[in-house]
Amino acid sequence: MPLRNTGLKRPKLDWKFLQRFYSILKILFPSWSNQNVLMFATLLGVTILVQLVIYQVGLIPSQFYGVLSQKNYGKFQELVSFAILLILINSVLKSVEQYICSLLYVSWRESLTEDLHRDYFWGRVYYTLNVLRKDIDNPDQRISQDAERLCKQLSSMASRLVISPFTISYYTLQCFNNTGWIGLLSIFGYFVIGTVVNKILMGPIVLTLIEQEKLEGDFRFKHMQIRVNAESAAFYRAGKVECMRTNWRLQRLLRTQRSLMNKELWLYIKSQSFFYVSPPFGVNTFDYLGSILSYVVIAIPIFAGVYDGMTPGELSSLVSKNAFVCIYLINCFTQLIDLSTTLSDVAGYTHRIGELREVIIDIGRKQCDCDPALGEAYNFDSDGEFLNSSSGTAFVLQQLSYKCPLSEELLVKELSLKICQDTHLLLVGNTGTGKTSLLRVLNRLWEPSNGSVEMTTFFGPRGILFLPQKPYLTDGTLREQVIYPLKDIYPAAGSVDDERILQYLELAGVSSLIKRTGGLDEKVDWNWYDVLSPGEMQRLCFARLFYLQPKFAVLDEATSALTEEAEGQLYRTCKQLGMTLVSLGHRSSLEKYHDVMLRLCGGGQWELTKLKMEKHNQN
Structure with missing residues (x-):
């Protein structure tokens, strides 16, 4: 062979x-x-x-x-x-x-x-x-x-x-x-x-x-x-x-x-x-x-x-x-x-x-x-507190074109867009039009074919965080699930507030996990993926998001396993905590939580629409 x-x-x-x-x-x-x-x-x-x-x-x-x-x-x-x-x-x-x-x-x-x-x-x-x-x-x-x-x-x-x-x-x-x-x-x-x-x-x-x-x-x-x-x-x-x-x-x-x-x-x-x-x-x-x-x-x-x-x-x-x-x-x-x-x-x-x-x-x-600043994932001051971002803009896209690394066909051509604070963006489109691919380009996992992507706010708590389509649960205690990825990477970031963790678990609707695990710091001998349902995993990831409280939250079908009622509760909580949302999803119910909708039409085409207003730009 x-x-x-x-x-x-x-x-x-x-x-x-x-x-x-x-x-x-x-x-x-x-x-x-x-x-x-x-x-x-x-x-x-x-x-x-x-x-x-x-x-x-x-x-x-x-x-x-x-x-x-x-x-x-x-x-x-x-x-x-x-x-x-x-x-x-x-x-x-x-x-x-x-x-x-x-x-x-x-x-x-x-x-x-x-x-x-x-x-x-x-x-x-x-x-x-x-x-x-x-x-x-x-x-x-x-x-x-x-x-x-x-x-x-x-x-x-x-x-x-x-x-x-x-x-x-x-x-x-x-x-x-x-x-x-x-x-x-x-x-x-x-x-x-x-x-x-x-x-x-x-x-x-x-x-x-x-x-x-x-x-x-x-x-x-x-x-x-x-x-x-x-x-x-x-x-x-x-x-x-x-x-x-x-x-x-x-x-x-x-x-x-x-x-x-x-x-x-x-x-x-x-x-x-x-x-x-x-x-x-x-x-x-x-x-x-x-x-x-x-x-x-x-x-x-x-x-x-x-x-x-x-x-x-x-x-x-x-x-x-x-x-x-x-x-x-x-x-x-x-x-x-x-x-x-x-x-x-x-x-x-x-x-x-x-x-x-x-x-x-x-x-x-x-x-x-x-990306010269690649290693600077999280920003802290001298006391171990998260620094606040001074920029009101998360991303600036200029004439952006991108494709799958294993294909030569462009998914999107010449997309120009600025994602600003307090302007919630909804990303929609049929399967295979490049929605998740756009998030990969924004996070620099993929390089663009043409044009540029500029992340103007730092990545991490108080900055920009991504919730991927497939929930990721690490090995460890319930506390480590909520604060991930802070503890192992930055142990000097400050003590963890138990009251906040319990509050956010309650807001995410998974407070029952405290009893099932025996407490925040009890070691579990089972695999989180085997024990939790898809909905519970997504809720737990939202509890993590609430704890980290980024200024911008990029959500890739993060509520696909939840009911519309649960979805609405989580989105309202994100807004109450001051997050600007960039969401990818298929449900029409998501529109009421966003201000602008970007629709990927396939063949490299896209259109940008102000929700409840007339379409103002089309490529």
């Missing part, structure tokens, strides 16, 4: 990988005084101690040969005690090493994920990436899962990669002293051959791994879609068709996994998902050949007569010592070869996360160029 055409090079171990990996390292190690640097330095220190202990443990067998050949019982007891002590120390150091790796994994994941979150949630990047851009698959999976797996893989291999040059250098010197050039060149030649073979086998794996992760995200998204829309699907009795479509996504995923397993057949693989495959041909071959090669290397000086003057006991001790040095040097190289599969996983995750970061940064840069 080919990857989507992203316009980027096919991911592999190349210069692009190094660039992306380096950019990620700068996030994991932002400064020399950062805790990640300190933990990694501690890990290196512990790893060095482990290597020193392993060296001493490796010499123990040769010492046993010497002691036993001499039948020295006292030294034998001392050697046994020393060996047990080394083993205990090695066990403790190994546990500490694993513990520090785990801490590094958690700390790295925190740093990388929060960095992705900062850019992902900046401005409207998350909207553009999920709705308008189609070149990045499953950004949620890349942030939540791929970042986690990358950090786990790095924590498992980082210390080995960094310490390997030192251990290889030391054991290379020891091997040269014991076996000479012939033995050393044999071991290095063995490593070069193993590296080339693994490079050839590893090449196709990176791309397949990336495709597998994409399909994992698609499969998980399908289940999330069912979870979110379970009631709607149940009304359609759509269990069988959804089962078929979900199984289809599963089969695509499994085919790719089988392909990946076939390509990894010749490599040592330990899958990061949910299955384990024992070491197959490639690594088994190098592991077992390495053990045989060590004795071949040792045999060269023995058969050459270098050690003819030694007794059998001394020769056994020497062979044991030299065998350990050669085998451990080969083991150091073998570990690097074994890391090839881990490195291919790291490359795959690095490309996915690096590609995501590049697109996110590019989107953010373009949006910042188009």
